[in-house]
Amino acid sequence: MTDTITGKVVIITGASSGIGEATAKEIAGKGAKVVLGARRADKLEQIAEAIKAAGGEAVWQAMDVTRPEDNDAIVQLAKDSFGRLDAIFLNAGIMPVSNVSALKTDEWRQMVDVNINGVLNGVAAVTPTFTAQKSGHILAVSSVAGLKAYPGTAVYGGTKWFLRDFMECLRMESAMEGTNIRTATLYPAAINTELLSTITDPGAAEGMAGLYQAFGISPDRIAKVVGFALNLPEDTTVSEFTVGPANQP
C-alpha cells in the first residue's frame, strides 16, 4: 500500500499524556508533522522535544478544548508552522464516572463540555480549511462505553454515544456534499493512561482500578490504529475501530 502518512500535518488534542502522547510519538515516527494541544504546557514541551530528538517534527500550544478560540488558534499554529493541515485527532477527554444517584452534577457538566463541546469546537475550527481544500481527515475518540451501557458510566457513556452519531452524520454529509472530509471514530476498551485520575467517586475509582489492573493495555496499541487510519489511501475510509485488550470480555 502506498504510504500516505509521510508529511501529513496532524493536530492532536489531549496530547499531553496517554493515547494522545502515544499517538503523537507513533505518527511522528512515521513521518507526520504533529501539532500538540492540551492544558499542561510543560508536558507538551517535553513530548515535542522527545519527538524532535528522535528526528520528527512537532510544535505545541497550550489549549483548552472547551474554548472555541483555543481550537482556532491551534489550527492557525499548524498552518503557520507547516503551511497546511491534513488531519485532526480529537482525543482530549475526561472520565469522572459515578452512579447518577451520586448527583455529581458539576462533573456531568464538565464531561459534556470537554467530551462533546471540545469535539464540536475542534470540528468547527478545521471545517473551513478542510472544505476549502476539499480534503481532510477528522478522527475522534469515543469509547466502548459509547457502544454499550455500563452501570456507573451514564453521563460519560452518553458523551461518547453522542460522538458515534455525530461522526457518522459528519461522514455521510461530507460524502453527499463532496467535500472529501473523511472520518474515523475509535472505541477503545481498557487502556492504561492517566484517565482514571479524573474519577472522584471512591466506589467508581475502586471498580475501575480493578478492571484496568486485570485487563489494561498500553496506549501504544491505539496509536498504531490511528497511524493505520492516517495511512489509508485518500479514496478510502475505515470509519469505526473498536480496539482493546484481547482478553477483556
Ligand code: NDP
Ligand atoms: P489521559 O487522561 O491520559 O489523557 C487525556 C488527555 O486529555 C490529556 O492529555 C489531558 O491533558 C487532555 N484534556 C483533558 N481536558 C482537557 C481540556 N479541557 N482541554 C484540553 N485537553 C484536555 O487519558 P486517555 O489517554 O485515556 O484519554 C484520551 C481519550 O481516550 C479520552 O477521550 C478518553 O475518554 C478516551 N478513552 C480512553 C480509554 C481508556 O481506557 N484509557 C477508553 C476509552 C476511551 P491536560 O490535562 O494537559 O489538558
